[in-house]
Amino acid sequence: MAENQNKLGFIGGGRMGEALIKGVLAAGLYRNDQIVVAEPDHRRRQTLHDAYGVLGEADAGPLWDHCSVVILAVKPQVMDLVLKQNRAKIEAGKHLLISIAAGIPLAFIEAALAPCQARVVRVMPNTPALVLAAASALSSGTYAGDDDLKLATSIFAAVGETVVLPESALDAVTGLSGSGPAYVFTFFEALIDAGVKVGLSREVAELLARQTILGSMRLAAESSQTPAELRAMVTSPGGTTIAGLHALERGAFRALIMDAVEAATRRSVELGRG
Structure with missing residues (x-):
């Protein structure tokens, strides 16, 4: 694959984020200096930097200037706050958002970022991503195009098997492979x-x-x-x-x-x- 000139951002540096970092590095989709993780916990940022050489930030502000793809790897309870804090910096033509927050519909994210016609892909992975053996289902939002879905699929294919489904099927995916x-x-x-x-x-x-x-x-x-x-x-x-x-x-x-x-x-x- 040709060298990727854009950076990959993560809001949240938890276990699932770490699994994705490990996967995309192993697959050669990104270099470690092309990955930026916004994580408020200093020790966690340092752990990810020491293990993978990725860049770390205390908050998500700097991600939007450099990252064309940003993975929302936060808990569902804080998604609304994260979107409100960052909505002014999100540009539809520049940023692809990939959400792995369980139970948060595409419509919720799109509405929270309106009037920006945010390009969003929602993904339901599972914990075997930690050993690059996940089962992940992807659904694209209203404004995400075929290339956006293809890029998101390539990222999650780096940590296991993927399927593309309508969002209406993601609750069943959660019940089967998520749980x-x-x-x-x-x-x-x-x-x-x-x-x-x-x-x-x-x-x-x-x-x-x-x-x-x-x-x-x-x-x-x-x-x-x-x-x-x-x-x-x-x-x-x-x-x-x-x-x-x-x-x-x-x-x-x-x-x-x-x-x-x-x-x-x-x-x-x-x-x-x-």
Whole structure:
């Protein structure tokens, strides 16, 4: 890729921001001297500078003169304040805003910045971005063009897989992949406890459970077979696996997962309504 002449700005230097910095540097999309992070916590700014060589600012003011792309990596509760503090410096023709604040609709950001016809892309990533294995869904706002969406997609592709969806689908994305890591970690914990219950040491149970999950997901990623076909490979007639699967079905395991995703989706809708 040709050298990028514009800087990439971050308002907020938390874990997700750090994951994106790590990803874009590894992908060669930006150099470290082309990345500016506005973060009020001095120690956090210093940590990011020491780890990645990026530039740091105590507030977002200086970003707008040098950064054509600014990622709003702040908590939803402070988004309104951040937009009010910076609205006078945002220019539609110069700046692309990318929001990763959960539950904040595109319309909210666009209205807060009116009459500027701000170009905004909203993204719902998830925490595996920290190891460059995220699942991110992107939606473009009213004034964002195809090139804006393409640029935003390239940034998030640097930390994992991406899909482009209408904003109306982002609540479902939040319920599935946004909250999904918590479901997986809960399952991981349950497998470990189950191993302990049947007589394994906790250390051995954790090793076996972790590798089972990792190996199974790698097999699913590299295989052309469906999850049902892969499950059938492990499930011999009258064997141990079918006995375990029967116990899961008796406990409505699939229905519980569906209920969890549905509940998280409903909560995302509620948060988006304020």
